[in-house]
Amino acid sequence: MSKPQARSPRQVVAPKASAEAAVLQELRPGQSVELLKELHILTREGKLNQDSRRKLKQVYHLFQFIEPLLQEFSQNDHAPTLADHGAGKSYLGFILYDLYFKALGRGHIYGIEWRAELVEKSSLLAQRLGFERMSFLNLSVADSTEAAELPERSIDIVTALHACDTATDDAIAFGLQKKARAMVLVPCCQAEVAACLRQGKALQLTRTPLAELWRHPLHTRELGSQITNVLRCLHLEASGYQVTVTELVGWEHSMKNELIIARYTGQKKRSAAERLRAILQEFGLEQGLGARFGVE
Known part of the structure; x- marks a missing residue:
């Protein structure tokens, strides 16, 4: 019966070398x-x-x-x-x-x-x-x-x-x-807008059906986050920036995944400033947050 052949040194270190190569493939050149x-x-x-x-x-x-x-x-x-x-x-x-x-x-x-x-x-x-x-x-x-x-x-x-x-x-x-x-x-x-929404919740529920969007605490938090980023984008556009909104990575990697890219063009959009003010008014946020977003 023939004896089993011994592993060569290369075969022994192959798994480690393979693991190192796999890591290096994930790194950027340089x-x-x-x-x-x-x-x-x-x-x-x-x-x-x-x-x-x-x-x-x-x-x-x-x-x-x-x-x-x-x-x-x-x-x-x-x-x-x-x-x-x-x-x-x-x-x-x-x-x-x-x-x-x-x-x-x-x-x-x-x-x-x-x-x-x-x-x-x-x-x-x-x-x-x-x-x-x-x-x-x-x-x-x-x-x-x-x-x-x-x-x-x-x-x-x-x-x-x-x-x-x-x-x-x-x-x-x-x-x-x-x-x-x-x-x-x-x-x-983002928590600031959600806190402002909670403050006027009772009044808003009687005033507009839209208040149902933040009647439950979880919805308040998520809606507050969404409104905050919309206001930020409008503020940037009103200040002369071209704005792109996209995902940073897949949602499986991070729930905080919104990427806002703003490039200065010098063209201040009056329509963005008008929409910014209208959203603040609609959600009862103008007094509390107007100054933060450039609205007097």
């Missing part, structure tokens, strides 16, 4: 594996778990929308500037720098985050990686408009990935003040 390990998206062994895969998929998909804007704004040797609001651990900022700003050799990313410990960690990581054109500011989004560390005018791109509740509105206000050429926003956890 992506630093060491950076992803530092961000704990990849494990020290170079593995990618399901939660990290979902997070990376969101950031990469967002990068696909931001990269063409950066390419456009980098023309004629311009040094593009980007402010990332509610930066958290700065996954987006670091990956943007690694995939675009590093090779470009110019431009600057500002990460704005209110949690001091995250700002410190991001600053140390940027120093360790040699990402010299990244700055991290320990500020709320609302306070950032007055920060001396930021350019007084002309930030090219404003981003806000899952900036909670009114932080997205503060990011929009920041973009308007800084005359941003583009804004890329993924809103999250």
